[in-house]
Amino acid sequence: MSQDAGWGGAYGGAHLGGSPYGGGPYGGGPYGGPPGPPGWGGWMPPPKPGVIPLAPLRLGDLLGGAFATMGRYWKQLFGMGLALYGGAALAMAAAMAVAYSAVASHLEHLVSLPDGVEPASSDVVPLVTAFGLVALLGIVLVVLASALMYGAVPAILQDAVLGRPVTFATVWRRSRARMAAMIGTVFLTGLIAAVPVLLASVAFIAMMVVFITLDGSSGALTIMSLGALCALVTGPLAIWLWVKFSLAPAAVVFEGQRPFEALRRSSQLVHGDWWRLFGTGLLASVIAGVAAYIIQMPFSVLGMFPTMITTADLDSDPSPTAVIIAMSGYLAAMVTGQMVAQIVSAPFPLLVNGLLYVDRRIRSENLGPVLAEAAAAPPQDGAPQYGG
Structure with missing residues (x-):
């Protein structure tokens, strides 16, 4: 039977019975027994075929x-x-270049307008349209890249836990096969955080309007107060739901679940261990954020030197094209630094999240002996999915 059938099929584990690792430091079961050095009193440390x-x-x-x-x-x-x-x-750079070339003349018209002159709609509409299309393309690209990355990391962990090699082509094939389900899962979990973010944004915009216009009207103050209050109320709920469904991406890849089934599966696995998953996930995100900041710093510093030289040659009233050319060195350095930091740091929280999924199944479903059996078996074609 192919391993694509899932570890809930060929390696279901229910026939092994027993409780997960009770007794010694890791408990009883097939590796349990009195504590002491390995081999004393029948105790043996748990196997570690992989990471x-x-x-x-x-x-x-x-x-x-x-x-x-x-x-x-x-x-x-x-x-x-x-x-x-x-x-x-x-793709975004190409889209921005095409959009700028299409609306450059309109942008220059707006920039060169004298004070007090209203811009013409023939200049504003193309700019708004170009900005909207580029933003929409950016959202689509981010969702696709995130979905594939969310699928690639658990696909690698499937073999990393068993200590087996995996090729780039295999990872690409597995993540691409689950892309549709992963997009749905990422979209549903993203909606959870969208509500408090939107409410907080409304409150922030209302606050800025009040400060800029010095308008103390009851309407603006009411909007600001209600937005802030709703954000404070829904924020903790969003965090709770986010952790509750945090294992859904791993369930999509490990078990081949569909989006709604993956959310229910994550809720089942997180039950009773919310705080530990919250703390571990937060720590992993902080580690990744610090690493990304450290990686970006040299690129930011290096990008400042060519910018200082090129901006010194600008006229007193430069055109938008001249400003963009002068800032191109800094922008290129910032984009490069951001991309390198993203490549290096982004997998870490996803890896920790995938390992938390494995840990929860070891604790609640006695998956450890099943994984040991699978690791000892000869590798077969396909992905070793962890069937539910």
Whole structure:
């Protein structure tokens, strides 16, 4: 039977019985027994064929497993990141160049207008249209790249947990096969955070209108107060739901779930362990954010030097094209730094999240012996999916 059938089929685990690792440091079951050195009293440490021990994972196991996966499978992880984020950046750059060439004359007309002169609609409409199309393309590219990356990381973990090699072509094929389901899952989970963000944005815009216009009318103050209050109320709920459904992307790839089934599966696995998943996910995000900031700093500094030289040659009233050309060195350095930071840091939280999924199934479904059995079996064609 092919491993594509899922580890819930050929390796369902229900026939093994027992409770997951109770007894010694990792508990009983097939590896349990009295504590002591390996081999004493029948106790043996849990197997570790891949990047993690096949037992309930501590924080060090989760972070160490994520770093180990990045070290062993860096070609696949960074290769996918480069292909996805680099391709999206190139597509956006081309779209922006085409849009600017189409509306450059209208932009120059608006910039050169004297004070007090209203801009013509024939100049404003093309700019708004071009900006809207570029923004829409950017959203589509971000969703596609995120969906493929969310699918690629668990696809690598499927073999990393078992200590098996995996090729870039295999990762690409697996993530592409689950792209539609992953887009739906990412969209649904993204809606959770969208509500408080939109409410907070409304409150911020209302506040800025009040400060800029010095308008203390009850309408503006009411909008600002209601927006801030709704954001404060819905924010904690959004965080709770976000963690509750945080394992859904892993369920899409590991078990082949569809979006709504993946959300229900994540809710089932997170139940009873919300705070640990919240704290671990937050720590992983902080680590990735700090790493991204450190990576971006040299690019920002390097981009300032050519910009200082080129902007010194600008006229007192430069055209938008001249400003863009003068700032091109800094913009290129910033975009490059952002892309490198994204490629290096983005996989880490996804790896930790995938390992949390494995950990929750080890704790609640006794998956450890099943994984040990699968790791000892000869590799077969297809992805070793973890069937529910």
